[in-house]
Amino acid sequence: MNAFDVLQERGFVQQCTDADAVRAMFAAGPVTAYVGYDPTADSLHVGHLFSLMSLMHLARTGNKPIVLMGGGTAMVGDPSGKTEMRQMLTREAILTNIARIKGQVAKLFGDGSAIVENNDSWLLELRYIDFLRDIGRHFSVNRMLSAEAYKIRLERGLSFIEFNYQLLQAYDFHELCKRYNCTLQMGGDDQWSNILAGVDLCRRLLQKQVQGLTSPLLMTAAGEKMGKTAAGAVWLDPQKLSPYDYYQYWVNVDDRDVARMLGFFTFLPMTEVRAVWKLDGRDLNAAKAILAFEATRIVHGDAEATTAHTAAQAAFGGRELPANILPSSAVPRVASATAESMPTAHVTAAELAAGLPLIELLRRTEIADSNGAARRLIQQGGVRIGDAKVDDEKKLVTAADFVDGVMLLKSGKKKVFRIVAQG
């Protein structure tokens, strides 16, 4: 299947310079395409994963993706679609971030099917006057100012350094086109004007017609940016967000988003995904579990996905996943629970002998972040040990609360901790 059609049917295509030309390009042979990522943090998150998924689709259809690390552009900062200037990153921070992100990218493209480049290797050595004369003259300030991506910033302030970003990104495209014959740049829809600038520059400098394609901005049905939670971004780094929590993020998506997310964040065939559009109510929970399993698997691997899945079953009750929902998924469909991988905290025998204040335990598990919060939580009936609601805020946890050295501490509907007695 033509890679363009794959992207389109899965919902990755928002705008495209020339859909027919892009389709023809893919039909004619392997295409080299790139997406750029500025290393602004020490881990990628779900927002990055979105476009990485589209690159993975290209790799799977025999094309050559380039993952471009913006080691140079991160020194400048992209104002596109942002409300304010980002904090400037030091060179050292950028390099550390790149090192970690490269590891994540390598894991996603396990077979080395992607080229990883860093634009600092050509941007850092640019000479100002030469750059202005050779590149700068091709850019119309008038047109740049009219771009939607700068609209907010023109009201709230845009510094000159950021205003240069587009030139650098355009320069990247031209450089990759020269070095790798890269003929397609993809990105989020906020990148549209930057991508167009690159397409223009390639035509002027190299007399080559290259293409650009954007994906929709990832929004939830509730109208919020996908991949953001109250606690922050949904990170791919297991140190920053455990595979269990990553899995939970997907299980908890809005009903209305499930089918779309299956298209974006799994490789399950669209014929099966389309069937999910017809599901509703409780049936969607099975689809959510499969979404979570598949999404976790891509980022953390089969083993972690399976443990996260069985841990969730242990925490929330196992259920059979009907064989006819997303049949291609390798998810374990029989209810099987392994409690070990649930979030776990430990207490000592000595603590239990003395009686460990429940409040203390709530803080240790970070269910509550102050004594007051812990107390309020209990007062409001939000804490359960096993299935029994706790109504005494001064409760002392003792060995009597444990069964076979284990106790389940629950808060609300979603937080379950396995407390293990040691010694």
Place this chain on the structure above:
RNA sequence: GGAGGGAUACCCAAGUGGCCAAAGGGAGCAGACUGUAAAUCUGCCGGCGUAAGCCUUCGAAGGUUCAAAUCCUUCUCCCUCCA
């Protein structure tokens, strides 16, 4: 460089000497309803404390006052207009 305006808790935003740990909204947390969904309703939402109360917080540092988010001084940062 000149003139003016602003900085309040996670975010937006009211407050212009005591009634202010600080209105309102959003986010978040918990309860009811449910399906680990959405919507809705209810409660909570700086820290310590069973409580009385104490401590810390309104850009930063000083000061006036019995008493300051509120008044004064200096500083930092942001915005608007003019150059």
